[in-house]
Amino acid sequence: MKYIKKEDILEGAYIELRGNNDLLIEGCDGLLGYEEDLITLQVGKQVLNIKGKRLTMRYLSEKKIGISGYIKGVEYV
Amino acid sequence: MYKLFHKIFGAYTLRTDSKSGIRLVNRLTKEKILFWGLKNDADGFRIKASLFSCEPIIKIAAAEGIPIEIIRTTGVPFVFNKYKGRYGLIIGSILGIFLIFFSELFIWEVNVTGNHTVDSQTIIAALEKYGVKRGAFIPDLNVVVAEDDFLIENKDISSIAINIKGTYAQVDVLERTYPPEIEDKNAYYNIVASHDGIVEKVEALNGHPEVKKGDAVVEGQLLINAFMMGELGTYRLANAKGNVYARVTEKFTISIPLEQTEKVFTGRTKTVRHVKVLGQPIDWFFDDNPPYEYYDMTASQEEKKLFGFIKIPVEVAEVTFIEYTIHRYAITEEEAKRRAAEAFAQYLNRLTDEVKSYECDERFDSQKNAYTLTATVIVLKNIAVRKPIQIIP
Numbered sequence: 001m002k003y004i005k006k007e008d009i010l011e012g013a014y015i016e017l018r019g020n021n022d023l024l025i026e027g028c029d030g031l032l033g034y035e036e037d038l039i040t041l042q043v044g045k046q047v048l049n050i051k052g053k054r055l056t057m058r059y060l061s062e063k064k065i066g067i068s069g070y071i072k073g074v075e076y077v
Numbered sequence: 078m079y080k081l082f083h084k085i086f087g088a089y090t091l092r093t094d095s096k097s098g099i100r101l102v103n104r105l106t107k108e109k110i111l112f113w114g115l116k117n118d119a120d121g122f123r124i125k126a127s128l129f130s131c132e133p134i135i136k137i138a139a140a141e142g143i144p145i146e147i148i149r150t151t152g153v154p155f156v157f158n159k160y161k162g163r164y165g166l167i168i169g170s171i172l173g174i175f176l177i178f179f180s181e182l183f184i185w186e187v188n189v190t191g192n193h194t195v196d197s198q199t200i201i202a203a204l205e206k207y208g209v210k211r212g213a214f215i216p217d218l219n220v221v222v223a224e225d226d227f228l229i230e231n232k233d234i235s236s237i238a239i240n241i242k243g244t245y246a247q248v249d250v251l252e253r254t255y256p257p258e259i260e261d262k263n264a265y266y267n268i269v270a271s272h273d274g275i276v277e278k279v280e281a282l283n284g285h286p287e288v289k290k291g292d293a294v295v296e297g298q299l300l301i302n303a304f305m306m307g308e309l310g311t312y313r314l315a316n317a318k319g320n321v322y323a324r325v326t327e328k329f330t331i332s333i334p335l336e337q338t339e340k341v342f343t344g345r346t347k348t349v350r351h352v353k354v355l356g357q358p359i360d361w362f363f364d365d366n367p368p369y370e371y372y373d374m375t376a377s378q379e380e381k382k383l384f385g386f387i388k389i390p391v392e393v394a395e396v397t398f399i400e401y402t403i404h405r406y407a408i409t410e411e412e413a414k415r416r417a418a419e420a421f422a423q424y425l426n427r428l429t430d431e432v433k434s435y436e437c438d439e440r441f442d443s444q445k446n447a448y449t450l451t452a453t454v455i456v457l458k459n460i461a462v463r464k465p466i467q468i469i470p
Contacts, residue, residue: 030103030106031099031102031103031106032099033099034095034098034099034102034115034117034122035117036117036118056115056116057115059113060102060106060115061106061109062106062107062109
């Protein structure tokens, strides 16, 4: 029987990008920065930058965040 | 949707600095405190909170040592709070809203369509008897019963539909079309005289003429007989038809007194206005007793409109009293004679029959102090009228 480690299942964020206007991130641990053209998030041990224009947070919960606007890029720092 | 909800029920806009804002947001997310509308710009780091979540947010900010302030409030509770001392305004607003909803329960206007010969006002006046009128309480109105009762009482209307659309009662009617009078070919008629006279001309189209030119006839006398002699010496019954022209005497009398009266208007007028709202008169403070001894009266009614085009259920009826005095003056006999002749000339103009001749008798009545003109007018008139014959089986 093969065992799957718990960390393998839960590790990493789930990022869903629809076009370049809507972004959904699951597994977000917190907000590090919030500007109209740059939103910085803590995702596990990594930092995620969302770059764009007129970025707004549609909703924010403990592990989920929804961002809308003109998204230019998503990058791990 | 939630934005509208919070806009109505109240929301706060809170502000802090950018660095502290991020820290606060993370903390609020962890504590699952409701907030929305994050903005971070030159004006600072701003978030929006509901009426209930604002206090917990401020407590958390205080616990974290984050300076935070309320910069704006929106929503109905804050508007009421702003005017909390002004009870009149609040009561007036509530009363106004209540009146708007309450007035929606009444008919503001009755509109009639589909009528061509029967006047709209006649139909509206008839409908009032059945409760369909301005100011009627809509929930109490039984439209079906009103329609049936109206049709039973008003024979000139063959169909009616009353639709209540909001505060308007739209009434569509279909007028009754009467069939033409059909001559009963199986009925029998004599032609008799409608007036006394001297026969001038007989036109017997059917039946046997009983009179000829020059005969004097009296009212009701048989002129054309329905019974006709057949070729074999037997009588047969016909439907008498025809015209009989006779010289008929008409009388005309007029008396013109030498002492005349006329109205002289003083120039004083008084206008009284009655206001009706939803059909109910409001004239508690108006005294509509006539203010003058002698007066003429004019009345008018106007439906008021808001800003000149929005119909409202308010009618203003105006009654104007115009004062005059009675002025007595005397006229000469010549003037009385002239007036009598004028009246006789007008009478002759009104006559539809051909005037053959007339004779006038004028005299002055010293007892009545009046000039009297009596005229005998001979006219040529068709005196033939049909009279049914009763057949006894």
